[in-house]
Amino acid sequence: MVLKRIESNGLNIQVGDWDLLKAPAYSIRNVVFVEEQKVPVEIELDDMDEKSTHVVAFDDNERPIATARLTPEGHIGRMAVLKEYRGKGIGAVVLNLIIDAAKDVGFKKVSLAAQLQAIGFYENAGFELEKDAQVFYDANIPHKMMFKYI
Numbered sequence: 001m002v003l004k005r006i007e008s009n010g011l012n013i014q015v016g017d018w019d020l021l022k023a024p025a026y027s028i029r030n031v032v033f034v035e036e037q038k039v040p041v042e043i044e045l046d047d048m049d050e051k052s053t054h055v056v057a058f059d060d061n062e063r064p065i066a067t068a069r070l071t072p073e074g075h076i077g078r079m080a081v082l083k084e085y086r087g088k089g090i091g092a093v094v095l096n097l098i099i100d101a102a103k104d105v106g107f108k109k110v111s112l113a114a115q116l117q118a119i120g121f122y123e124n125a126g127f128e129l130e131k132d133a134q135v136f137y138d139a140n141i142p143h144k145m146m147f148k149y150i
Helices: 018-036 090-104 116-124
Strands: 002-008 011-016 053-058 064-070 075-081 109-115 136-138 141-149
Touching: 002 090, 011 018, 011 090, 018 053, 018 064, 018 075, 053 090, 064 090, 075 090, 090 116, 109 116, 116 141
Parallel strands: 075 109
Antiparallel strands: 002 011, 011 053, 053 064, 064 075, 109 141, 136 141
């Protein structure tokens, strides 16, 4: 089901459920996580996908280029932007829309596990490191927990 559809700066962005956005979301996640970051495919997909709200951004050729999800617990995850679209503000747009989805269902705080190289991106969006945040590894990639009051 589509919850929201937005067109902005040549992007078509959809907010919806897994049934609607599975194919485009997975195509992005497969490239970014499985191919680039070598995450095993069997752990990239999980049972949270069907329970989560998803955002997918498409370019002006309807190619899926960025995605994120919000779990029922208010955790943002699976944030991914195709390499050639990074650094263009698309990730920030997707992040803001997933935060809006969290607000729409009543969350006052969201959390995420940030890959170390992405901490600055999330700090620029108003996220803070959890107090005494320790590095932990998910799929052999170092992360730290972050949060934002919304």
